[in-house]
Amino acid sequence: MAKTLTQEFTKGLWEEIAPFRLVLGLCPVLGVTTTIENGIGMGLATTFVLVFSNILIASLRNIIPSKVRIACFIIIIATFVVVTELLMQAFAYTLFLKLGVFIPLIVVNCIVLGRAEAFASKNDLLPSIADGLGIGIGFTLSLAALGAVRELFGANNLTIWTTPNSVIGIQEVFGTNFEPFTFMVQAPGAFVCLGLMLCLMNLMGSK
Amino acid sequence: MRDLLIMVVVLTVLSAFSGGLLSGLRNATAARIEVQQLKFVKGPAIKKILQGVSNDPIADRFSLKDGDMVRKFFVGKFDGKANTVVLESSGKGYGGDVGLMVAVNMDDDTIVGAGVTTHSETPGLGAMAKDNPAFVSQFKGLPIAEMFKVTNDGGKVNAMSGATITSRAVCAAATQTGSIYQKLKPQLSEKLKEFNK
Amino acid sequence: MLNQKKLIVSHAPFWHDGSSIRVRSYHIMLAALPAALFGIFTYGMPALGVVSLSISFAIIWELLINKVTRRTISIGDGNAALIGLLFAMLLPATSPWWLVATGTLVAVVIGKHIYGGIGGNPFNPVLIGVAILMVAWKDFFDFNEALVNYDLGFAMVYPLAAAKHLGTSGIEAFSTAGLLLGQHSGGIGATFGLGLILGGIYLIIRGFIRWEISVSFLAGVFVTALFFHISDPSQYASPVFHLLTGYTLMGAFFLATEDSSSPVNFIPMLIYGAGAGVMAVLIRNIGAYVDGVVFAILLMNLINPICDKIRPKSLGKVV
Known part of the structure; x- marks a missing residue:
């Protein structure tokens, strides 16, 4: 409990980086990471929900009766998810078209409920914000990393962000003669890729 | 008893707060979301149907009452004259509703073009209705008053191979636009006159 | 150990004909040779290239994964070479080098070593390699297109x-x-x-x-x-x-x-x-x-x- 705010923040970036260390929240990890852009978009949406639900839950934690806490958490999380969905439709419609059904599915993402139950309901406001931000950014980074690997080999591109007129990122990284390994952007490729990345993380940790 | 009361109160207050927030936000963003949808989903479809149009059909839109329903129509101007109107309807496909947009020339009641907008059909089979323009282009030039049917059912439209159900859905949607058009034709021509001023 | 009184028996079934992995691998390769040689003879140098490349790559990947996972080097048992040979026999003769390299990588690493090496794989490694390539690069497995320049x-x-x-x-x-x-x-x-x-x-x-x-x-x-x-x-x-x-x-x-x-x-x-x-x-x-x-x-x-x-x-x- 003696952790500082910085520690609460940074633990989400490496020690407890959600998809790789805790192996949580795998549905979006496998489903949307066909490009870096989708990974970042999904990660930011989740971060938004995480931070705001953490704020609300941490400040209401003394009011919410423990018997109905899960129901209350879900109401709070679901509210912010719908807020995200509406805002994304209004301001980033192309991203919304790509992420589609995965945005409403943030409600059942166990990272969000997990942080609410394990952290925000037991801690003060500031540590909760730090925790939500850390875990959320860690989640975004891992989605982007997985998306980068899959997009690089599966589509030969690295797209960081698309605006209606231009694309930020590198197209055709390996040149035009490269035949993309399309298996990587398909669903089974996501499992294989995630497995190999987990394997790499463990290998790095074991030294 | 007191515990129970607190639970009920907290949950109710939370739910009410959440509901209020969301409905407020929904109202605030509804107009913007509609614009976005028009821009990114329906806009490209309409532009594809109305090739060579001289105005912006998305800006020139109006709605009419059809019984209890409010339907949206888009106007296309060719050679400076507003004579084309785009209608929307849907038919039951293999994986849900298949949305279809049909552009009708008001002068001779024939179809200028058609395009599938929203669908959840099987990729590679039914989804070809949207991806492959060859299928919907069959509607071009046909009179709108016709009952559209696939050849298997005794009609004129060649079904996509492996996607008879989707083809039927598109035909049903086209037939439905026909009936909407017939019903609202007087009002539609009134509206078009306004655009020609 | 010989005077041990206890009779230790694992559960049935038993199947052992006294051969080692090495002998098995080499005999299976020997049995596959007529068909492979015929293919090389029919399709000429490109086929020879694909077969040699496939076998060498399979052995290289096996060696690499042995090093990375710090296990005993197992290229001597011939299983990697067998995977390489069988894999090449399924490919069209015109397969480019990277197709062979990726395929054998998938076969050896994902098909076999991820599951703990030889004997632990629930799927046939060769087929894992071929299946993933078929899904990813359908066109290269279209034999009509791949072999269009041959007139035999x-x-x-x-x-x-x-x-x-x-x-x-x-x-x-x-x-x-x-x-x-x-x-x-x-x-x-x-x-x-x-x-x-x-x-x-x-x-x-x-x-x-x-x-x-x-x-x-x-x-x-x-x-x-x-x-x-x-x-x-x-x-x-x-x-x-x-x-x-x-x-x-x-x-x-x-x-x-x-x-x-x-x-x-x-x-x-x-x-x-x-x-x-x-x-x-x-x-x-x-x-x-x-x-x-x-x-x-x-x-x-x-x-x-x-x-x-x-x-x-x-x-x-x-x-």
Whole structure:
């Protein structure tokens, strides 16, 4: 409990980086990471929900009766998810078209409920914000990393962000003669890729 | 008893707060979301149907009452004259509703073009209705008053191979636009006159 | 150890013919050689290139993964070379180098070593490699397109593709004898029917593979194809045609019989083989893919653990 705010923040970036260390929240990890852009978009949406639900839950934690806490958490999380969905439709419609059904599915993402139950309901406001931000950014980074690997080999591109007129990122990284390994952007490729990345993380940790 | 009361109160207050927030936000963003949808989903479809149009059909839109329903129509101007109107309807496909947009020339009641907008059909089979323009282009030039049917059912439209159900859905949607058009034709021509001023 | 009184017996079944992994690998490679050599002879240098590249890459990947996971170096047992050879035999002769490299990487690393190395793999590593390549680069497995520049004095049409798209009328040019002697296009080592059958019989006689799996696989293909053929002779090819084209013979003798992914008891072996045969023809005749052997055997690999639950009652009391 003696952790500082910085520690609460940074633990989400490496020690407890959600998809790789805790192996949580795998549905979006496998489903949307066909490009870096989708990974970042999904990660930011989740971060938004995480931070705001953490704020609300941490400040209401003394009011919410423990018997109905899960129901209350879900109401709070679901509210912010719908807020995200509406805002994304209004301001980033192309991203919304790509992420589609995965945005409403943030409600059942166990990272969000997990942080609410394990952290925000037991801690003060500031540590909760730090925790939500850390875990959320860690989640975004891992989605982007997985998306980068899959997009690089599966589509030969690295797209960081698309605006209606231009694309930020590198197209055709390996040149035009490269035949993309399309298996990587398909669903089974996501499992294989995630497995190999987990394997790499463990290998790095074991030294 | 007191515990129970607190639970009920907290949950109710939370739910009410959440509901209020969301409905407020929904109202605030509804107009913007509609614009976005028009821009990114329906806009490209309409532009594809109305090739060579001289105005912006998305800006020139109006709605009419059809019984209890409010339907949206888009106007296309060719050679400076507003004579084309785009209608929307849907038919039951293999994986849900298949949305279809049909552009009708008001002068001779024939179809200028058609395009599938929203669908959840099987990729590679039914989804070809949207991806492959060859299928919907069959509607071009046909009179709108016709009952559209696939050849298997005794009609004129060649079904996509492996996607008879989707083809039927598109035909049903086209037939439905026909009936909407017939019903609202007087009002539609009134509206078009306004655009020609 | 010899004067140990206790009799230690693991549970049945037992199957050991005194051979080592190395001997097994080399004998299977020997059995596959006639068909592979025929393929190299037919398709010339490109085929030789693909085969050599495939074997070398398989060994290199095996060595690398051994180093990375800090295990004993296992390239000496010949299993990697065997994977490389069988993998090359399924490829078209014109496969580019990176296709071979990626395929063997997938086969050796994801197919075999992820599961703990030889003996631990639930799927046939070769088939994992081929299946993933087929999904990712469909065009390179279109034999019509891949072999379009060859003129070898016989119809350069992939027989299964012709049967699928044109019905029986498209395959009149293929005689049974021609199919047996490799006069049709296909994978490097998958066309020479006679060579594959001879190799298979050699392996069965020497006891390296079980006849139950091979025979039931062929029977499954034959019977299912026969039903289809009787129901509509103009659309579905004859059973003999199905036996001799595509990967059927490769599957029966070299792929379905892979040690750790096939059952060990009599009845399970029959179910496994026949199931794969039936699935192969179903995929060919009804499914979206031209040849179904790869996916059929992978599917049966999946139910292999359940198959193995059917086993003889153990005698006496089980501790």
